Amino acid sequence: MFFIGWLVIIKNQKGKSWIKLVESKEIIEIFFHGRGGQTAITASQLLAEMAYEKGFIDTIAIPIIGAERRGAPIMAFTKISEKKQIRTYDSVKEPDYMIIFDTSLLDIPRIKDTIKEGVIIIANSPIPIDTTDFPDNVKIYIVDATGICIKREFMHSSGPILNIPMLGAFGKVTGYYDLEIMEKVLKKEFGEKKVEKNMIVATDAYESVKEV
Amino acid sequence: MSKARKDFTQEQETKIIKGNVSAAYAAKSARVQVIGAYPITPQTTVVEKLSEFVDSGSMPGTQYIKVESEHSAMASMVGASMTGTRTFTATSGQGLFYMNEMLHWATGTRLPIVTAIASRGPAPPWNIWADFTDVISQRDTGWMCSFCATHQEIYDEILMSYKVCEDYEILLPKFVAYGGFILSHTSKPVIIEDQEAVDNYLPPLPDEKGWPHIFMDPERPMMFGNLIMPSGFYSEFRLKIHDAHMKAKEKIKNAAKEFEKSFGRNYGNGLTQQYKMNDAEVGMLIYGDLALQMEEAVDLVREEGYKVGMVKLRYFRPFPVEDIINIAKSVKVLGVMDRATAFGSPTGGPVSSEVKTAIEGVEKTAKILPMIGGLGGREVTLEQQTEQLKILIKMNETGDAPGDLFHGTLWHGKLEVE
Structure with missing residues (x-):
């Protein structure tokens, strides 16, 4: 579905626009919304690693760094590409997927505005999220990542480690990687000892993520 | 040294790493012997990663010096380089400005120090993000200076830099600059080369016979940086520094050519x-x-x-x-x-x-x-x-x-x- 013709409108400085047919959307773009301490930035990095492990030829993880504090809104992006080299460093404006670690962020208008038509959202929520004023064709999946972390005691000093269950859910929804790939990457990143617990929460999320 | 060289091994592998980590891996692959470390955003993770390498034993024999400022970081590099060792440090923006006095010292003494710069905008207003004014403002210190466009290029360019800087006809220090956060904190696949291949590309430094004029050794006392009267050779030393820059162009081209032959990655003609x-x-x-x-x-x-x-x-x-x-x-x-x-x-x-x-x-x-x-x-x-x-x-x-x-x-x- 990402290799069909795609219309991109490029605006120039004075607001005049021209329309250009870009051959295909070969680079898949993922937008992470989280709060400081929810491990969203690590998630963007791990996702790049898992996609690469699965055979995507190029990936880039882009954290947006400002003056972060625990609880402050955090943005990060990952771009993954199966065939084409990724040559951009700019931020993602029309994501294919959005991973939302904290649905209270959607109460902030400038964050809600980043939801674009046709995007697939994976949100950390035990209940369906409020889609009032959402653009058209937005597909929503939910997973109770916080609940899974609490149940499995998967916490760090300031709260649940949400990135692992969110990435488990993302793998299930997209099929870009499976639990086996996740285990391989996490082993490399965090060592043999910690993998088991990581995989328990990843599996819980992988199995429980659902479309609403 | 020859024993230590057998101790650390690295097979070729691709890692998804930040630009700063790529710089740290390059320093490791180049077997730098002395690191002067002082943190400053957005460079900090370079020296953090290097401290992990040194601590875990994967850089045996490397001295990691924690200093109290960037001025001292460069001073430690100058001192270490005078003993004939391969040296590395990294900094950004305001830290680089604080180094300024010692930068001139490195050039004047003709020391091949390589410094990674995660470039950031000069303050005020306070800024920590990509802007090459920091490194370019050091233009007339006599340091060579190059820019990187990719994560892989950071790794590759640091290796090529040692090749150029340590050439006996050049002996100049060099900055390897890349955009703060845009490269330093984003992650991309980077090929870390096989240690043996890097060793072949970058042989160990010469001993005191190879670099007689900068090799500090208690057995052979000599003076560095002493006063030179206006009638002395000051102008002539300066002329030689400029001459080394001009000669470096050919060396840079050769280093890039040889790099492509060894590792298969092309960087134009180098310049x-x-x-x-x-x-x-x-x-x-x-x-x-x-x-x-x-x-x-x-x-x-x-x-x-x-x-x-x-x-x-x-x-x-x-x-x-x-x-x-x-x-x-x-x-x-x-x-x-x-x-x-x-x-x-x-x-x-x-x-x-x-x-x-x-x-x-x-x-x-x-x-x-x-x-x-x-x-x-x-x-x-x-x-x-x-x-x-x-x-x-x-x-x-x-x-x-x-x-x-x-x-x-x-x-x-x-x-x-x-």
Whole structure:
């Protein structure tokens, strides 16, 4: 579905626009919304690693760094590409997927505005999220990542480690990687000892993520 | 040393790592022997990663010196380099400015110190994001200076730098600069090369017989940096430093050639790297991370049928004058994009001012459009870069420079203020 013709409108400085047919959307773009301490930035990095492990030829993880504090809104992006080299460093404006670690962020208008038509959202929520004023064709999946972390005691000093269950859910929804790939990457990143617990929460999320 | 060299091994592997980590791996692969470490955003993770390497034993024999300031970081590098060791440090922005005095010392003593710079905008106003003004403002310290466009290039360029700097005819220090956060904190696949292959490319440093004039040894007492009277050889030492810069151009080309032979990655002729310039009527000279994204923009604009190309400026010092002249002769309009400022210079941008000087008096050269953008880490999107190329195309078609220049320079992507 990402290799069909795609219309991109490029605006120039004075607001005049021209329309250009870009051959295909070969680079898949993922937008992470989280709060400081929810491990969203690590998630963007791990996702790049898992996609690469699965055979995507190029990936880039882009954290947006400002003056972060625990609880402050955090943005990060990952771009993954199966065939084409990724040559951009700019931020993602029309994501294919959005991973939302904290649905209270959607109460902030400038964050809600980043939801674009046709995007697939994976949100950390035990209940369906409020889609009032959402653009058209937005597909929503939910997973109770916080609940899974609490149940499995998967916490760090300031709260649940949400990135692992969110990435488990993302793998299930997209099929870009499976639990086996996740285990391989996490082993490399965090060592043999910690993998088991990581995989328990990843599996819980992988199995429980659902479309609403 | 020979025993230690057997101790650390690294097989070729691809890792998804941040630009800063890529710099740290390069230092490890180059088997640097002394690291002077002081943290500053956005460079900090370079020395953090190196401390992990040293602590875990994967850099046996390497001295990791924690110092109390950047001034001391460079002083420690100067001292260590005088004993004939391979040295490495990293810094950014304000930290680099604090190093300034010792930077001159490194050049004057002809020490091949390599320093990674995760570039950031000079304060005030306080800024920690990509802007090459920090490293470019050290222009006249006599350090060589190059820019990286990709994560892989950071790793590769650090290896190539030691090759050039440690050449007996050169013996100069060098900066390897890359955009803070844009490269330092984003992650991409980077090939870490096999240790044996790197060792073949970068042999160990010579002993006191190879570098008699900078090899500090208690057995052979000598004086460094002593006073020289105006009637002494001060001018002649300075002349030799400039001469080394000029000679370095050929060495840089050779290092890049040899690098390609050993590792298969091409960086143009080492000084500049062209992209689709063969039939281009309009070109863009650009450096750092913006150069990679500009390749994408060139492809997009070419799809519309325009003959555009771009040149990545890899080296700022020594400045590749011959390349610049050839490029300026090959196109009709040449944009020069600076992610840096040089206040009060002919164009306001450091590289565009140098380009104008380089082509002075040469006939039939392109019209130059100096451009400035992306200062203080302001995002430069792909769309903006295609727009910049369109401006050059329009300038070629109409023969007129755009109307909204600021003292002769196009400040692109600036906010509209009253």
